[in-house]
Amino acid sequence: MKELLVEKYRPKKFEDWVGNNKDVEILKDMVRKEKNIPHLLLVGSPGTGKTSLAYIIKNELDAEMMEINASDDRGIDVIRGKVKFFVKTGGVKFKILLLDEADMLTEESQHALRRMMEKYSQSCRFILTANYENKIIDAIKSRVKVIRLERLTKENIKTILKRVIDGEGILIDSNVIDRLAELANGDARKAINILESGLVDKKFDSSTLEKVGDVGKMLNFLLEGRFEDSLRELDLILQTTNEREVINLIFNSLLLNTPQINNKIKYVVGVKLAEYEDRLTRSAYPYIQLYSLLVELMYLFRKGSEQK
Numbered sequence: 431m432k433e434l435l436v437e438k439y440r441p442k443k444f445e446d447w448v449g450n451n452k453d454v455e456i457l458k459d460m461v462r463k464e465k466n467i468p469h470l471l472l473v474g475s476p477g478t479g480k481t482s483l484a485y486i487i488k489n490e491l492d493a494e495m496m497e498i499n500a501s502d503d504r505g506i507d508v509i510r511g512k513v514k515f516f517v518k519t520g521g522v523k524f525k526i527l528l529l530d531e532a533d534m535l536t537e538e539s540q541h542a543l544r545r546m547m548e549k550y551s552q553s554c555r556f557i558l559t560a561n562y563e564n565k566i567i568d569a570i571k572s573r574v575k576v577i578r579l580e581r582l583t584k585e586n587i588k589t590i591l592k593r594v595i596d597g598e599g600i601l602i603d604s605n606v607i608d609r610l611a612e613l614a615n616g617d618a619r620k621a622i623n624i625l626e627s628g629l630v631d632k633k634f635d636s637s638t639l640e641k642v643g644d645v646g647k648m649l650n651f652l653l654e655g656r657f658e659d660s661l662r663e664l665d666l667i668l669q670t671t672n673e674r675e676v677i678n679l680i681f682n683s684l685l686l687n688t689p690q691i692n693n694k695i696k697y698v699v700g701v702k703l704a705e706y707e708d709r710l711t712r713s714a715y716p717y718i719q720l721y722s723l724l725v726e727l728m729y730l731f732r733k734g735s736e737q738k
């Protein structure tokens with residue numbers, strides 16, 4: 431099977447890793463000078479390079495790494511078994527245990543994890559990744575170095591895209607690259623995947639972009655009172671984005687890109703988004719929450735335009 435472009439172009443050394451981050455610089459020095467790392471917690475939204483960073487460290491230290499996804503192996507006992515086996519077997523190489531999506535573990539499991547981290551700290555280092563820092567217990571946070579990865583900028587995404595475009599010899603207009611980088615909303619994986627999905631004989635078919643969900647477009651539909659259209663856009667967005675992330679994107683988009691909404695309305699919308707963000711964490715049917723949010727937003731926008 432052909433290798434996916436996101437894997438083919440995964441950064442292999444620190445120099446390949448895109449984005450400005452002081453902590454990553456410090457980490458690079460530590461890895462290169464001391465040939466060692468503390469336990470790490472890498473936090474950031476999807477496609478910002480958390481897993482990639484773990485692999486860079488593995489490469490640079492020539493380490494042995496085992497990757498466990500906390501949301502696949504939900505039971506902490508399964509994880510414990512794997513860890514135990516991993517530290518006991520193998521050679522003399524530096525050992526890293528990469529636990530992806532550690533924020534999916536229950537609090538109780540995280541306490542068990544913390545005990546494991548202490549017990550095995552002589553023989554291996556843990557690298558945890560998480561989307562949401564507030565879901566990680568303090569007892570873990572105080573025992574790791576936390577590295578927060580910011581959402582990548584549009585320029586960062588373009589740099590990453592251009593590497594793939596040049597590497598593959600892809601034909602694509604610069605304004606299409608621009609639009610693609612915008613749609614990715616700081617998620618490099620999404621950017622590369624969209625690029626790959628639109629390739630026909632090394633040429634990018636720009637009509638692919640019309641099929642990608644766009645939060646700005648969804649909000650504009652709501653502003654125009656076109657509810658059905660906004661729902662259709664939401665469905666497209668949900669093909670590549672989880673529900674909580676949608677709320678985050680609406681927040682960003684409203685603050686940055688919608689001058690037609692007056693400030694008073696923005697404040698109320700902000701409060702609403704906070705409410706729904708909280709609701710989503712407890713909801714069994716997140717789609718219903720988003721549906722309801724869109725209805726509320728549409729009425730708020732309408733009220734705003736009547737007041738003008």
Ligand SMILES: Nc1ncnc2c1ncn2[C@@H]1O[C@H](COP(=O)(O)OP(=O)(O)OP(=O)(O)O)[C@@H](O)[C@H]1O
Pocket residue numbers: 435436437439440441446447448449474475476477478479480481482483561590618619622
């Ligand atoms: N900072 C970066 N520099 C260069 N490439 C990046 C960066 N971040 C992401 N990428 C590209 O995007 C792909 C996905 O990145 P990665 O798997 O590291 O994201 P992640 O932060 O672990 O996301 P998730 O939270 O979804 O697991 C990589 O294979 C790489 O091609």
Ligand SMILES: [Mg+2]
Pocket residue numbers: 480481482530559
């Ligand atoms: Mg990852």
